[in-house]
Every structure is written in structure tokens, then in C-alpha cells.
Amino acid sequence: MTIQTSGLTGKTAFVTGGSRGIGEAIVKRLASEGAAVAFTYANSAVKAEQLAKEIEAGGGRALAIRADAQDADAVKKALNEAARTLGAINILVNNAGLLNVKPYDQFTMDEFDRMVAVNIRAVFAAVQAAAPSMVEGDRIITIGSVNADASGFPGMSLYSMSKAAVAGMTRGLARDLAAQGVTVNNIQPGPVDTDMNPAEGANAPFLKSLMALGRYGTSAEIAGLVAYLASPEAAYITGASIDANGGFMI
Ligand SMILES: NC(=O)c1ccc[n+]([C@@H]2O[C@H](COP(=O)([O-])OP(=O)(O)OC[C@H]3O[C@@H](n4cnc5c(N)ncnc54)[C@H](OP(=O)(O)O)[C@@H]3O)[C@@H](O)[C@H]2O)c1
Structure with missing residues (x-):
């Protein structure tokens, strides 16, 4: 992978859950635009180290850090390590997320707590660790979901709850951080082809039928x-939840 330094040269980005799927694509894209990129993972150590090496081999700077999003202190420590190694964080991308789909009466309270810890609490912890040192033009971007606004089918109570929560958190944080010149936005993807939601999986034909474009998105x-929202061009967008969902249930 060759780094063509451009709009994000000199910036440092931090991406949670960067070893696979949407997070991996975000890491690669931000690195390709010249940012130094730190990213976390929970289990995929080999994949994460390979990705960091690939970026370094192409002339970029990258750092893979194991930090389970269930542990807010681990997330905060990872942000501090990234800042010490690569420089103060300019772009925080909260991507790590957990999907758990089943009827409301089959969830345990531990599963409820895990959903909250990974999809909501870790996002807030990362913002608390990163935002105080952020300056004019810096960015916070969260990967929410179309399911914040449209569950679409049964079994989505906890996931939809978690993604609606980060949309609300985004609006609140946008107000808190506006005076600092930091924008805070939330991207709401529809079905995207990853391990979490494979385009050839059992649910895919039904999901495709819900979208005007009739296909999955790509990471x-x-x-x-994300790259657009991270760029100077997006300076007037804050507190927004932006759909990228192929026309899901429109
Ligand atoms: N795919 C979709 O259709 C879709 C649609 C809308 C929104 N989203 C959202 O987009 C985000 C990324 O989803 P994806 O489809 O790329 O998921 P994925 O294929 O399951 O990949 C998840 C990534 O997050 C990391 N991760 C998972 N749990 C973690 C934890 N507890 N701590 C730290 N890292 C963790 C994984 O690390 P390991 O490799 O170490 O496990 C991996 O890098 C999520 O927030 C998801 O809710 C996805």
C-alpha cells in the first residue's frame, strides 16, 4: 500500500476496532491521506500487526494496540499510548461495535451491559481521553447505524438502542466541543459487507430487499x-447523523 500524502498529512488519527471490516478500511483510507494512524483491536492481533506493517511498508506511520472496548480504562490508556507515540490525536473515529440480535426476552442483563459497554460507554471514554487536547479543526466521528432510526425487523432492541444513544451523544458533544473548534459527527451505515454482516449471509437477501439500491455497501x-468528515471541507458539519445506507426503508 503506497501512501500518497495529501489532506491529512501531519494529523494523527485513532480508530477503535481497526483490525477488520469497516475499521480496517478507515485505517487504510486515513493512512493513505497521510495521517499517522493508531488503531485498537480486541482479538485479531496477527491481522492488526499485519495492517500496521503494511502501512509502514508503504511509507506511513501506524500503531496497533490491543484494547478491549468493554474496558473503558483500556481504551483511555490506548489513546494516551497513541498520543505519546504518534502525537496528539486530531481525528478520533469510534468504530468498534458489537451486534447482538435476538428477541427481547432472551437477552441476559450481562448481554445488555456488554452492549452498553462496547457500543456506548467506550465511545464516551474515548472522547473523554482524546477531546481535552484537541484543537480547532480536529474531528470526532462515530460509526453508528441505520438501526438508530429504523430497526426494520425483530430482535434489534439492544443494538438499535445503542446506536440511537450514540446519535444523541453526538449532538450533545457537538455542543460541548464547538467552542474548541472540534466537530462531532455520526455516520449511520446500512448493511455493509463485513464479518459482522456478510453480503452472502443468510439474512442478506432480506436486507437487500429493504434497500433502494438493492445491494450491500462496502467498507x-x-x-x-469518514475521510470527508475528517477533512477541512467538512468544517461546517457538526452534531449530524449522516446516513450511508443504500436507501434503507425509504
Ligand atoms: N457491517 C454492517 O452492516 C454495519 C452496519 C451499520 C453499522 N455498523 C457498525 O460499524 C462498526 C464496524 O462494524 P464491522 O461490520 O466492521 O464489524 P466487524 O466486521 O465485526 O469488525 C469489528 C471490528 O471491531 C473490533 N472490535 C469488536 N469488538 C471489540 C471490542 N470489544 N474492543 C475492541 N475492538 C473490538 C474488531 O476487532 P477484532 O478483530 O480484534 O475482533 C474488528 O476490528 C460497528 O460499530 C458496527 O456496529 C456495521
Whole structure:
């Protein structure tokens, strides 16, 4: 992978859950635009180290850090390590997320707590660790979901709850950080082809039928929107939840 330094040269980005799927595409895209990129993972150590090496081999700077999003202190420590190694964080991308779909009466309270810890609490912890040192033009971007606004089918109570929560958190944080010149936005993808939601999986034909475009999105399409929101061109967008969902249930 060759780094063509451009709009994000001199910036440092931090991406949670960057070893696979949408997060991996975001790491690659931000690195390809010249940012130094730190990213976390929970289990995929080999994949994460390979990705960091690939970026370094192409002339970029990258750092893979194991930090389970269930542990807010681990997330905060990872942000501090990234800042010490690569420089103060300019772009925080909260991507790590957990999907758990089943009827409301089959969830345990531990599963409820895990959903809250990974999809909501870790996002807030990362913002608390990163935002105080952020300056004019810096960015916070969260990967929410179309399911914040449209569950679409049964079994989505906890996931929809978690993604609606980060949309609300985004609006609140946008107000808190506006005076600092930091924008805070939330991307709401529809079905995207990853391990979490494979385009050839059992649910795919039904999901495709819900979208005007009739197909899954790609991780690169979501990463492109992240790159735009991270760029100076997006300076007037804050507190927004932006859909990238192929026309899901429109
Ligand atoms: N795919 C979709 O259709 C879709 C649609 C809308 C929104 N989203 C959202 O987009 C985000 C990324 O989804 P994806 O489809 O790329 O998921 P994925 O294929 O399951 O990949 C998840 C990534 O997050 C990391 N991760 C998972 N749990 C973690 C934890 N507890 N701590 C730290 N890292 C963790 C994984 O690391 P390991 O490799 O170490 O496990 C991996 O890098 C999520 O927030 C998801 O809710 C996805």
C-alpha cells in the first residue's frame, strides 16, 4: 500500500476496532491521506500487526494496540499510548461495535451491559481521553447505524438502542466541543459487507430487499465518508447523523 500524502498529512488519527471490516478500511483510507494512524483491536492481533506493517511498508506511520472496548480504562490508556507515540490525536473515529440480535426476552442483563459497554460507554471514554487536547479543526466521528432510526425487523432492541444513544451523544458533544473548534459527527451505515454482516449471509437477501439500491455497501464507501468528515471541507458539519445506507426503508 503506497501512501500518497495529501489532506491529512501531519494529523494523527485513532480508530477503535481497526483490525477488520469497516475499521480496517478507515485505517487504510486515513493512512493513505497521510495521517499517522493508531488503531485498537480486541482479538485479531496477527491481522492488526499485519495492517500496521503494511502501512509502514508503504511509507506511513501506524500503531496497533490491543484494547478491549468493554474496558473503558483500556481504551483511555490506548489513546494516551497513541498520543505519546504518534502525537496528539486530531481525528478520533469510534468504530468498534458489537451486534447482538435476538428477541427481547432472551437477552441476559450481562448481554445488555456488554452492549452498553462496547457500543456506548467506550465511545464516551474515548472522547473523554482524546477531546481535552484537541484543537480547532480536529474531528470526532462515530460509526453508528441505520438501526438508530429504523430497526426494520425483530430482535434489534439492544443494538438499535445503542446506536440511537450514540446519535444523541453526538449532538450533545457537538455542543460541548464547538467552542474548541472540534466537530462531532455520526455516520449511520446500512448493511455493509463485513464479518459482522456478510453480503452472502443468510439474512442478506432480506436486507437487500429493504434497500433502494438493492445491494450491500462496502467498507471503502464508509471510509470515504469518514475521510470527508475528517477533512477541512467538512468544517461546517457538526452534531449530524449522516446516513450511508443504500436507501434503507425509504
Ligand atoms: N457491517 C454492517 O452492516 C454495519 C452496519 C451499520 C453499522 N455498523 C457498525 O460499524 C462498526 C464496524 O462494524 P464491522 O461490520 O466492521 O464489524 P466487524 O466486521 O465485526 O469488525 C469489528 C471490528 O471491531 C473490533 N472490535 C469488536 N469488538 C471489540 C471490542 N470489544 N474492543 C475492541 N475492538 C473490538 C474488531 O476487532 P477484532 O478483530 O480484534 O475482533 C474488528 O476490528 C460497528 O460499530 C458496527 O456496529 C456495521
